[in-house]
Amino acid sequence: MPRGISMRSSLRSRDSSSTSTAVDPRERIKDCCRKLVAFMCTQVGVGGLVVGYAIVGAFGFISIETQGDNETAPICVRDYIRQKYADELWFSTASNQSVNVFNRTAFYVVSNSILLRYQKNITEDKEQKHNCNDLTPSNLWSFPAALMFCLSVFTMIGYGSLVPKTQWGKGATVIYAVLGIPLYVLYFLNMGKVLAQTFKWLYTRLYECTGQRKPGQRVIVPSTACLWVIFGYIIVGSIMFAEWEQWDYLDSTYFCVTSLCKIGMGDLVPGWSQRDFTEDSQTKLIINFVYLLLGMGLIAMCYNLMKEEVFVKARELKEQLNQAMDAIHYKLVTCCKSESTD
Numbered sequence: 001m002p003r004g005i006s007m008r009s010s011l012r013s014r015d016s017s018s019t020s021t022a023v024d025p026r027e028r029i030k031d032c033c034r035k036l037v038a039f040m041c042t043q044v045g046v047g048g049l050v051v052g053y054a055i056v057g058a059f060g061f062i063s064i065e066t067q068g069d070n071e072t073a074p075i076c077v078r079d080y081i082r083q084k085y086a087d088e089l090w091f092s093t094a095s096n097q098s099v100n101v102f103n104r105t106a107f108y109v110v111s112n113s114i115l116l117r118y119q120k121n122i123t124e125d126k127e128q129k130h131n132c133n134d135l136t137p138s139n140l141w142s143f144p145a146a147l148m149f150c151l152s153v154f155t156m157i158g159y160g161s162l163v164p165k166t167q168w169g170k171g172a173t174v175i176y177a178v179l180g181i182p183l184y185v186l187y188f189l190n191m192g193k194v195l196a197q198t199f200k201w202l203y204t205r206l207y208e209c210t211g212q213r214k215p216g217q218r219v220i221v222p223s224t225a226c227l228w229v230i231f232g233y234i235i236v237g238s239i240m241f242a243e244w245e246q247w248d249y250l251d252s253t254y255f256c257v258t259s260l261c262k263i264g265m266g267d268l269v270p271g272w273s274q275r276d277f278t279e280d281s282q283t284k285l286i287i288n289f290v291y292l293l294l295g296m297g298l299i300a301m302c303y304n305l306m307k308e309e310v311f312v313k314a315r316e317l318k319e320q321l322n323q324a325m326d327a328i329h330y331k332l333v334t335c336c337k338s339e340s341t342d
Helices: 003-022 025-040 043-065 078-092 104-123 125-131 143-154 167-209 223-245 249-260 279-341
Strands: none
Touching: 043 143, 043 167, 043 279, 143 167, 143 279, 167 279, 223 249, 223 279, 249 279
C-alpha cells in the first residue's frame, strides 16, 4: 500500500477514535460530575448545599412524622400540662374562698395534692394521654418548623421545641446530624473566608479615605470592629424579635445570644413560643432560619479576622523579643570584651 494512503487511513482512524471519545456519554457524565463537585466546593456552592440539605431534610422529617397513625395522634405538650395544673392550683387556693390561705395546714393539703398529681402526670407517660391538647403532627411539622428543626440539628443548636416522636424519626435525626455537621463546618469555614475578605476590602477602602494609610502598610481589621459587627447584628435581631413576639428586650437579646452561640436553650423560639400556628408565625420561623444562618456566617467572618490579627500581633511580638534578645546579647558581649581588655 502506498505511503500516502496509509497515512490518510491512520489519520482517519485517529479522527474517528477522537470523535468517538469526545461523544462518549460516560465521559460527559464524569466531566459534569467533576464540574459539579468543583462548584460545590466553592463558597456559593457550599451555601447552596447547606440550604438544600435543610430543605430536603425538612420534607423528609415531615414525611416521617406525619405518616400513618401519627397523623391523627394528639400531641402531649408538657407546657400545656404545666399550665393546666398551675391554673388549677391558683383557682383551688388563692381564688377559692373555701380555702383560707392563712391556714397553713389547709393550704398545704390542697396545694400538695395538686402538685403530686402534676408530678405523677409529668413522670408517667401512660397518663399524659389524658392531658393532651388538640395539636396533631401535621400542625407541628409544618415546613418552616421542620426547616428550623433541621437547622438546629446540623448547627448543633438543639432547641428542643420540636422533636421527633417516631422511631424512624429519631434514627433519621442521628443520620442527618452525622452527615450535616461536617457540611455545616465546611460552610462555616468557607463563608468565614468570603465575608472576611469582603469586610477587609471595605475596611481598607474606608481606612484609605481617612488618609492615614502609609505606602506599603498592611491594613489589619481590629478586633473591636469585629465585636461591633456582632454587637450590631445582635441589636438588630433583638429589636426585630422583640417587636414580633412582644418579648422584652432582655429576653430577645437572650434568645439571639444563646442561638448564635449555639447554646440553644429552647425556651424562647420566634413563631413557636405561643404555639400560634398561623401564617405569620410560619414567616417568623423562616426569617429566624435566615437570621441564624447569616449570623453564624458573620461569626465565622469575625473568627477569621480576629485570627489574622492575633497572628500579626504574635509575629510582631516575636520580632520585638528577638530584637530585645539581640540587644541583650550585644551588651553582654560588649561588657565581656571591655572586662577582658581591662
